[in-house]
Amino acid sequence: MTDPLFPPPSDKKELESSTAFTPRFDKDGLITAIVTDYDSGELLMVAHMNDEALAKTIATGSSYFWSRSRQELWHKGATSGTRQNVHEIRTDCDQDAIWLKVTVAGAGATCHTGMKACFYRTVELKDGKTRLVRDRIDPLFDSSDIYGNKT
């Protein structure tokens, strides 16, 4: 199926070395998007984009994703005010992942829980069992104030 917004992926060699941007969406029409902080480099979130979300992100310089849980286009920060200003977009060798370097507006929190980043817990192994250990950092906003019962 030809994507209306992006040209189709070519062969492996072309994908890796050419100057043609031919993103590879998966069978659900999605591509993985990694978001890092432009200044600190910190990993903020991982989400997914469909072709429309990717095209709108490129055209507007503000991050759009596809919400798999809500099955709708998602302008990041539209509700919470924490929009992402996109400074740079990269893709990987086989063009099946997108990397956005952003600055975050509003309260500066990327995660819907109010945390600055979504990765606020480490996985630790002790006595053969895994557990999560939470960073000793407070949320930047109270998610119930922003989303009510929607989260």
Next chain:
Amino acid sequence: MTDPLFPPPSDKKELESSTAFTPRFDKDGLITAIVTDYDSGELLMVAHMNDEALAKTIATGSSYFWSRSRQELWHKGATSGTRQNVHEIRTDCDQDAIWLKVTVAGAGATCHTGMKACFYRTVELKDGKTRLVRDRIDPLFDSSDIYGNKT
């Protein structure tokens, strides 16, 4: 279906706030894995893990993934020598992504193309058209020396 290696995900609130590590594999049994350089923080690669890859990574401290193209467990660096020593593992709010902070052995290249990282091209928009612009950095190894015709 109960996963034999990890406990099943619980409800949204538990996923976000508890200390139980209950990774959410997708319908293909995979979870997204983000790999960054432990020292510099640079984004090196994005890949996928099945439950076995994740369990082996946690148990051994060396990165394992699931190769979707080869449909097999993939000990990163087993062929090229560029194994990943895992310093820290994190997960995100809804436990459907894994973040590994690693140091890379051997030639220090993470990408099979020989580049240090897979994200060696930016997406640029000019006159309404996108194109890729490659970093002016040389590969750390010649991939044909390592993989022959396998890449």
